[in-house]
Amino acid sequence: MSRAFLNQGLAQTTMHPLDLKVKSARGGYLILEDGTKVLDFISGIGVSSFGHGHPIINAAIQEQINTHLHVMVYGEVHQSSQQRAAKNLLALLPDALDAVYFVNSGAEAIDGAIKLCRRVTGKKKIVSFTGAYHGNTIGALSISANEIRKAPFQPLLDQVSILPWNEPSSIDSIDNETAGVFLETIQGDAGIRIPDVHWIQSLRKACTKKGALLVLDEIQCGMGRSGKPFAFEHFDVVPDILCLGKALGGGMPIGAMVSNVSLMEQLAYAPDLGHITTFGGHPVACAASAAASQLLADVDWEELERIGSRIEVELEGIDVVQEVRRMGLFIAVELQNADQVNQVVKGCLDNGVLLFYFLSTPQAFRMAPHLNISHEDLELGLDVIKRQLTLLDS
Numbered sequence: 294m295s296r297a298f299l300n301q302g303l304a305q306t307t308m309h310p311l312d313l314k315v316k317s318a319r320g321g322y323l324i325l326e327d328g329t330k331v332l333d334f335i336s337g338i339g340v341s342s343f344g345h346g347h348p349i350i351n352a353a354i355q356e357q358i359n360t361h362l363h364v365m366v367y368g369e370v371h372q373s374s375q376q377r378a379a380k381n382l383l384a385l386l387p388d389a390l391d392a393v394y395f396v397n398s399g400a401e402a403i404d405g406a407i408k409l410c411r412r413v414t415g416k417k418k419i420v421s422f423t424g425a426y427h428g429n430t431i432g433a434l435s436i437s438a439n440e441i442r443k444a445p446f447q448p449l450l451d452q453v454s455i456l457p458w459n460e461p462s463s464i465d466s467i468d469n470e471t472a473g474v475f476l477e478t479i480q481g482d483a484g485i486r487i488p489d490v491h492w493i494q495s496l497r498k499a500c501t502k503k504g505a506l507l508v509l510d511e512i513q514c515g516m517g518r519s520g521k522p523f524a525f526e527h528f529d530v531v532p533d534i535l536c537l538g539k540a541l542g543g544g545m546p547i548g549a550m551v552s553n554v555s556l557m558e559q560l561a562y563a564p565d566l567g568h569i570t571t572f573g574g575h576p577v578a579c580a581a582s583a584a585a586s587q588l589l590a591d592v593d594w595e596e597l598e599r600i601g602s603r604i605e606v607e608l609e610g611i612d613v614v615q616e617v618r619r620m621g622l623f624i625a626v627e628l629q630n631a632d633q634v635n636q637v638v639k640g641c642l643d644n645g646v647l648l649f650y651f652l653s654t655p656q657a658f659r660m661a662p663h664l665n666i667s668h669e670d671l672e673l674g675l676d677v678i679k680r681q682l683t684l685l686d687s
């Protein structure tokens with residue numbers, strides 16, 4: 294059991310941290326203090342989608358640092374970095390999503406969305422689904438599904454209903470009391486679970502009929518990870534609120550809830566300042582985000598799909614692999630048990646490739662390579678992963 298962080302006066306989140314000592318990071322690689330290069334096949338858990346230290350993102354950050362840092366709490370003064378970040382993001386979204394509220398993290402976007410649902414509908418009940426992971430603040434944890442992770446922190450929010458995911462019966466449970474329905478468009482922590490198109494569309498219809506807001510959590514599956522700019526585009530639905538984070542900042546901390554002006558304006562009155570944040574929409578994070586959205590607009594989606602299906606086909610052929618679940622470059626590889634997953638993740642790391650676990654799906658490991666991964670890095674990573682999987686077979 295490691296106390297590596299506690300021993301340095303830092304809080305520790307696990308007794309089994311990766312313990313790598315990072316010196317720098319560039320492109321596809323983390324460079325460790327001893328000079329070792331580690332190929333990052335998880336993009337810092339879905340954050341650095343265009344590689345580490347992308348020159349366009351770095352230049353945007355540097356320019357903003359030379360212009361100004363924090364000047365005032367969110368929503369009081371006009372800042373061009375926020376305007377650029379909103380403009381570039383909204384350009385990628387349907388017209389119905391035309392107002393962005395920038396916050397500091399994914400969980401904060403979820404908490405803000407819970408408030409917006411209750412404020413706008415005047416109702417209390419929040420619906421989410423089995424397998425859901427929405428973050429770790431009290432609000433986001435309350436609507437997440439892993440009961441083991443919630444138990445020590447009870448009581449959490451009440452009036453939360455967790456319904457069976459992807460089950461037609463859940464649609465009928467959305468009633469006139471429901472303020473908001475929260476769904477990861479593609480579930481991440483549940484091991485990359487892709488719902489049925491008709492189910493999401495029925496959910497959309499039920500929300501409209503019952504006066505509930507549909508909130509899609511694309512904190513992990515958004516910003517290109519699914520093979521389109523936003524995962525909801527695969528399902529031909531538009532949410533009332535879209536929650537974003539992770540890759541939104543190109544490596545800087547930022548989250549967002551995106552909605553419609555007519556809903557969002559209600560946070561500005563009754564009460565005045567109904568949702569406020571000091572650092573939300575930080576100018577440096579917004580400058581990086583504006584650059585990340587710009588890069589997203591130029592992704593070669595066909596090439597991304599070729600990379601994804603190459604990974605899928607290569608790994609599916611290995612005996613020990615039970616299933617590869619994938620949309621775009623959002624990938625789970627399910628093995629026979631958690632022990633095997635541990636061996637593969639450790640074996641790959643010993644051979645210079647970083648994979649990682651899911652919190653709630655121990656029998657699978659995650660892969661989320663950079664959207665612009667080079668041919669060379671792809672081949673190198675795949676070779677190492679295949680070799681480790683084959684070692685389990687023999």
Ligand SMILES: Cc1ncc(COP(=O)(O)O)c(C=O)c1O
Pocket residue numbers: 398399400401403426427428429477481482510511512513514538539
């Ligand atoms: C789907 C989803 N929602 C919410 C969150 C919470 O985001 P954050 O860790 O930035 O608070 C995460 C983080 O992994 C996530 O994957």
